[in-house]
Amino acid sequence: MVSHELLAEETINQLTKQIDKEQNLLFYSYLTQRRDSAFFIGQYVEGHLTAVLGYLSDFPFPAFSFYCGNVNEVYLPELMTFTREFTGLDHKIICGTILGAKELELFEAHNLLKNPPQTFLSMKHVDESNLLDSSMSKRVIEEDFQNVTRFLHEGGMKFFMSEELIRCPFYGVKEENQFIAAGGFHFYDRSFVELGNIYTHPDYRGRGLGKMLTSELTHLGIELTSDIYLGVLGENLPAIRLYKDLGYETAAQVSIIDFSLA
Template sequence: MIQHHKLDVKAVERLAENVKPEEDYLFFTYVSMRRDEASFFGQFVNERLTGVLAYTDQLPFPAFAFYGLDYKELQLDLFVSYVRKLLNFHEGIVGGTILSDVDLALFQAAKLTVNEPTAFITMKHEDDQKLLKGDLVERITETEWEACARFLAKSEMNYFSERELQQYPFYAIREGEHYAAVGGFHFYNEMLVELGNIVTEPSFRGKGYAKAITSKLTHVGKAYSPNVYLSVFAQNTIAIHIYKQLGFKVVSNRWITDFSLAAYSIVK
């Protein structure tokens, strides 16, 4: 018998005990940093948990994390449809997530993916000696939040949330009155720090500003947590080369995927 229901706090805590950031980084952030803002849904087959979908409404799109436990018994199409209905989404809604090779194959077999997946890697900082030192980078003050948000929006930083700018330290390099480069954090916690929103204005590229911003953010992050991560599109080879030069190491390869939550017949 297949059943679905929302997971309670204790069930999520048990999941968190078994999820490691370098094995399933996205889901780890949901059961740790995003735990209070996320909703967790489980599918049970004969009372055994087969998979979990976690959802947050704190990003500019319907954002999910998937965690598979029993791939043989999991009925993914029914599970996704249940979650769509419980969240009161219309049938045409498209969610976004990051999947392993195995999970991507599962979503594709269920005919849920709606476009070509994009290769995505997560890196962890390993070598402090490779970071740059210098005074090019300045912290962004509260009076500059609005201007910084506009700069990031113009740069099409799809994973930027203004809440991050208000909660975490952001830094910039300026050319005159204009931002040349900006960077900040997606997570800023004693458990884990994730660099993000790092962008250089195209007309100022090639001056080493990305290295300077990333080094500053990593120094700041390492003062708060020993675990400093960042993620980047695999095709962005220039950025990956820079990050490796600064002491980052690839720890996981994944796929960014959009998937349909279209309705199927639902088993309760």
């Protein structure tokens, strides 16, 4: 018997304790730092929890995270049907998530992908010795929130949400009172830190601003926790080299996908 329901608080707490954070960082973030705004739809087979879809509606697109213990136990079409009915999303809507290799094969087998997947590396900081000692950037103050939001959106930072400026520290570099580089965090607390939205205007690249910003943000993260992460597209080789130079190493290789609930 296959059934679906919203997860109870007790079940969410159990998942938080048992999940491998590094291999399931997106889903872990839903369980912890995004918990208040996320819904968790669980699939049960003969009373056993086999899969979970976490759902957030406050992104510019329907954002999901997916977790399962064994892909061979998952009835994915049934889970998608229930999720579509629960959320009220049209079957043509394009959703987004990040999947590991086996989960990607599962979604592909059911023809859910709408675009080719993008390789994505989750990197963890492991060595402080090569971080730069720099203080070129300044913390973004409230009166600049609108300007830095526009700067990051124009730079294609589609995973940036303006409320992150309230929850997390952001830093930027200005020239003639205009932002030329900025960056901050997706998450910033003692459970883990994830750098994100690091962007340099194309006219100012080659000056080392990205390396400087990443160093300064990493130093800031170290003040809270030893679990410091960032994500980068697998095709962005210059950025990967830069992060490795600063003491980051790949913790997990996953895929960003666009998919439908149909």
